[in-house]
Amino acid sequence: MRVGVLGSGIVAQGLSARLAELGHNVVIGTRDADKLRGWQSSNQRVLIGSFAETAAHGEMVINATNGAASLSALSMAGEENLADKILVDVSNPLDFSDGFPPSLSVFGKDSLAEQIQRAFPMAKVVKTLNTVTARVMTHPLEVADGDHHVFISANDADAKSQVTDLLKSFGWIHIFDLGDLSTARGTEAYLLLWVRLYGAMNTGMINVKIMK
């Protein structure tokens, strides 16, 4: 599949490398291609593009930009390049204005995922993977042999199904369908617990398992 990954940080790099490893045709999109030259030298199957080139390339587009910059990055990607496509949102609206641990810039009665959906109504936004660190997103078996949950929220059932298949290809065993996109309010808010777990455990190689 042709996948466009928007972002140049470790989340975008990790997703791009993993997708390429799995045989997908990947373009990673950035404002500043020079930032990715070093990384690309050991990931030559991934091409570098502008946000617009990257979104145009993808049959599926992944928003792996900084949450604070996601709406502007997606605007540069272009509404026409996102229309009728699955837009996987793995970002979090982290607010570091008071340092670490962060707060959130969107919360409670709204979520970044819903803001993105409203701004790009023709895209099929799927929220997932935002509750784990970059390495766990793409290599879930490295935590507790995969015995933990990733969440998925979307309004479009077919988009949710396709992204579920992608998650399985990464190694995810337990994929929890939370419901429509408004349930992203829950997974985004969870980040405030995640940063405290990270603080207490001193590692990001952690996740939750839902028990009943």
Add this chain to the structure above:
Amino acid sequence: MRVGVLGSGIVAQGLSARLAELGHNVVIGTRDADKLRGWQSSNQRVLIGSFAETAAHGEMVINATNGAASLSALSMAGEENLADKILVDVSNPLDFSDGFPPSLSVFGKDSLAEQIQRAFPMAKVVKTLNTVTARVMTHPLEVADGDHHVFISANDADAKSQVTDLLKSFGWIHIFDLGDLSTARGTEAYLLLWVRLYGAMNTGMINVKIMK
């Protein structure tokens, strides 16, 4: 131990009944004693008091009031009746102004637990149990044979240790020390995920296990 439980809802009732069952000397505190007469008829070891009488009774006091009413209930309980005591806060600042699912009235850079600590600086506030439903608080073995986590946040190490012992007496096996009271921002925010898990699973007899 003499315990004062503030509140008259199912959380306060459940905690009071369990504490009495475990041999503690329990007073449950309410604005309206008539609301508890029926319940008390089958829980005769628990006495009913005003907020102030209940707080005065307790060597340990538990805030199990509605989060929206907690600060005013604690004011009625009286600063002098809370001073130098452990004040266990199990409440959540749920905001139902837009119906279900709720948002939170405090969030991100503050928490209800910290608001309570600031309002009653002589109390030793310990946040715990707020991430599970009333029945799971007091009967953790009824979910996955107890194989899941409860969190605890407090500034006072001795208070945290005493409440940890109380949690063990309820049957809790995995008690996760998140750190100081500011970590309650994480467990309170998690409620927004919890309500979505509840919505998807159609039961509150659930919890999370931290995996690494």
